[in-house]
Amino acid sequence: MKILVCISKTPDTTAKIAFTDNNTKFDESGVQWIINPYDEWYALVRAIELKEADASTVINLVTVAGADADPIIRKALALGGDEAIRVNANSHDSFYIASQIADVAKQGGYDLILTGKETIDYNGSSIGGMVAELLDQPFISLAAKLELAGTKATLTREIEGGEEVCEADLPLVVSAQKGMAEARIPNMRGIMAARTKPLKVVEPVAADSLTTVAGFDLPPAKAGVKLVDPENVDELVRLLHEEAKAI
Amino acid sequence: MSVLIFIDAAEGQVKKSSLEAMTYGAKIAEQLNVAAEGVVLGNVTEDLAALGKYGVKKIHQVSNDELKNLDAQVYANVIAQVAEASGATVIVFSNSMDGKAIAPRLSARMKAGLVAGAVALPDTSNGFTVKKSVFSGKAFANISVATPVKIISLSPNAYKTVAGEGTAEVVAFAATVDAPKVKVTSVNKASGEVPLTEAEIVVSAGRGLKGPENWGMVEELAKLLHAATACSRPVADADWRPHNEHVGQTGFAIAPNLYIAIGISGAIQDLAGVNRSKVIVVINKDPEAPFFKAADYGIVGDAFEVVPKLIESIKKLKGVA
Numbered sequence: 366m367k368i369l370v371c372i373s374k375t376p377d378t379t380a381k382i383a384f385t386d387n388n389t390k391f392d393e394s395g396v397q398w399i400i401n402p403y404d405e406w407y408a409l410v411r412a413i414e415l416k417e418a419d420a421s422t423v424i425n426l427v428t429v430a431g432a433d434a435d436p437i438i439r440k441a442l443a444l445g446g447d448e449a450i451r452v453n454a455n456s457h458d459s460f461y462i463a464s465q466i467a468d469v470a471k472q473g474g475y476d477l478i479l480t481g482k483e484t485i486d487y488n489g490s491s492i493g494g495m496v497a498e499l500l501d502q503p504f505i506s507l508a509a510k511l512e513l514a515g516t517k518a519t520l521t522r523e524i525e526g527g528e529e530v531c532e533a534d535l536p537l538v539v540s541a542q543k544g545m546a547e548a549r550i551p552n553m554r555g556i557m558a559a560r561t562k563p564l565k566v567v568e569p570v571a572a573d574s575l576t577t578v579a580g581f582d583l584p585p586a587k588a589g590v591k592l593v594d595p596e597n598v599d600e601l602v603r604l605l606h607e608e609a610k611a612i
Numbered sequence: 613m614s615v616l617i618f619i620d621a622a623e624g625q626v627k628k629s630s631l632e633a634m635t636y637g638a639k640i641a642e643q644l645n646v647a648a649e650g651v652v653l654g655n656v657t658e659d660l661a662a663l664g665k666y667g668v669k670k671i672h673q674v675s676n677d678e679l680k681n682l683d684a685q686v687y688a689n690v691i692a693q694v695a696e697a698s699g700a701t702v703i704v705f706s707n708s709m710d711g712k713a714i715a716p717r718l719s720a721r722m723k724a725g726l727v728a729g730a731v732a733l734p735d736t737s738n739g740f741t742v743k744k745s746v747f748s749g750k751a752f753a754n755i756s757v758a759t760p761v762k763i764i765s766l767s768p769n770a771y772k773t774v775a776g777e778g779t780a781e782v783v784a785f786a787a788t789v790d791a792p793k794v795k796v797t798s799v800n801k802a803s804g805e806v807p808l809t810e811a812e813i814v815v816s817a818g819r820g821l822k823g824p825e826n827w828g829m830v831e832e833l834a835k836l837l838h839a840a841t842a843c844s845r846p847v848a849d850a851d852w853r854p855h856n857e858h859v860g861q862t863g864f865a866i867a868p869n870l871y872i873a874i875g876i877s878g879a880i881q882d883l884a885g886v887n888r889s890k891v892i893v894v895i896n897k898d899p900e901a902p903f904f905k906a907a908d909y910g911i912v913g914d915a916f917e918v919v920p921k922l923i924e925s926i927k928k929l930k931g932v933a
């Protein structure tokens with residue numbers, strides 16, 4: 366069994382979101398970078414669990430990023446995974462990134478490709494589906510459970526107001542979300558081992574970008590909270606009904 | 613040429629998020645001076661012609677038993693065929709769970725630039741630029757798409773449904789439908805409850821409620837308002853509430869009209885999931901709780917006293933005993 370886990374570097378969840386260059390660039394000054402939580406907590410940890418259940422499993426990590434992502438990949442390798450591949454390119458276009466991952470996937474011949482359900486910066490939820498299409502493989506989005514029996518996968522997928530259980534044969538692309546696994550912390554042994562695990566850097570293949578980021582905006586500041594006396598809850602209901610027209 | 617809107621009618625009924633997508637897509641069609649058309653997959657019981665009131669002039673229906681359940685690969689293939697036949701230059705989805713499965717596949721298949729999670733109409737004054745939510749609701753990005761066909765998936769609750777007049781012409785579309793490779797074996801849906809991501813009103817509670825036994829008043833308030841219930845992450849982690857109620861950076865991102873937060877501190881990761889709500893009400897006994905900074909209305913007080921009063925007061929407003 367060969368598993369490819371897609372890893373993305375994202376700003377820490379508490380990072381201050383600001384922009385420079387006339388609102389065209391994310392202001393990276395002082396920003397701490399982390400592994401995208403969905404990639405780490407759900408996709409990667411589930412892959413590690415599958416390897417724990419079947420020691421012959423090989424886990425490769427892939428990221429499409431510049432060298433500044435290397436510490437993040439090492440951190441992912443510290444959690445688990447046998448080797449990492451970094452496609453040396455910087456892009457914000459999902460199709461370009463998916464094309465690079467699909468190329469790595471084709472060469473590696475993976476049984477299972479796992480991504481997080483979305484990145485917490487661009488919130489695109491797009492890479493998994495695009496990779497699946499480029500590889501002509503089935504795609505299960507927003508999976509909260511994944512079990513394997515031989516070449517058959519059984520998954521639980523989130524749907525509006527509930528969930529559905531489905532089955533598909535490998536190879537398969539899955540985007541992972543909460544429920545898939547429990548977050549782990551790398552231990553000392555993992556951190557030491559990660560230093561010597563292979564991190565292969567490959568150059569990108571030619572691929573199109575379908576979109577560009579023209580600029581960013583910040584939401585308008587809130588006007589400030591209107592506080593209502595706890596002894597006068599009727600006033601809150603009146604405001605919600607008459608002023609906000611929300612109930 | 614057309615703007616083609618994917619009408620999600622799983623289980624035979626058109627979803628609310630698809631009504632938004634139709635209203636939105638029809639408006640884009642007007643902007644571009646082309647026809648608004650819809651595509652429905654599967655055997656739908658609802659009166660499709662009546663969807664004309666949301667601005668679609670024509671609906672392509674692909675009836676085939678293989679389309680009963682979602683296999684994104686099969687769906688994307690069929691939608692691509694319809695898009696080609698109708699000369700679609702813009703394809704609109706709702707950024708719902710199914711939209712997230714299908715739209716990226718279609719984008720890669722048609723090499724059509726995708727804007728996932730749009731919150732406004734495209735700006736066509738200079739090219740084609742669409743505003744979407746990024747950084748978990750903390751900012752917006754304007755995404756330019758230059759490909760001949762463009763795909764937009766619209767954030768739920770970002771565009772208001774408008775029902776006007778008119779009926780749509782419903783035509784059967786003969787598509788090549790592959791056998792699905794994904795087999796759905798069971799569907800588990802809490803019937804009668806409002807799905808969280810589609811809800812207009814959400815009542816949410818956090819660790820301030822002390823324990824799962826105290827959620828009765830939250831559920832009562834939600835029922836009264838036809839609202840969905842939600843919770844903060846530690847509440848879901850402690851299994852006080854089901855995981856599918858967890859909102860925030862690592863849970864669902866929602867944007868209801870009204871969000872009522874009870875006993876939630878308003879940590880930055882929690883706010884990331886709810887900061888696009890139109891009106892936010894916070895009930896917290898700590899006047900320093902960060903959530904008040906993001907709120908429109910607030911009550912500094914004990915939830916166990918305030919919420920029962922709120923229920924009584926809303927009952928009065930609604931005239932229920």
Ligand SMILES: Cc1cc2nc3c(=O)[nH]c(=O)nc-3n(C[C@H](O)[C@H](O)[C@H](O)COP(=O)(O)OP(=O)(O)OC[C@H]3O[C@@H](n4cnc5c(N)ncnc54)[C@H](O)[C@@H]3O)c2cc1C
Pocket residue numbers: 378402817818819820821843844845846847858859860861862863874875876877878879880881882885895896897898901913914915916
């Ligand atoms: C990477 C990362 C991702 C995260 N993702 C999420 C996420 O997706 N969603 C999420 O929610 N959190 C997330 N968190 C956790 C987040 O940081 C907070 O810990 C969490 O939101 C706190 O939950 P809470 O507000 O329910 O609990 P607390 O922080 O314990 O707050 C309880 C609040 O209730 C109030 N209170 C107590 N008693 C009463 C009473 N009787 N009446 C009224 N008010 C009362 C208190 O004043 C307090 O403000 C994440 C954290 C990290 C590090």
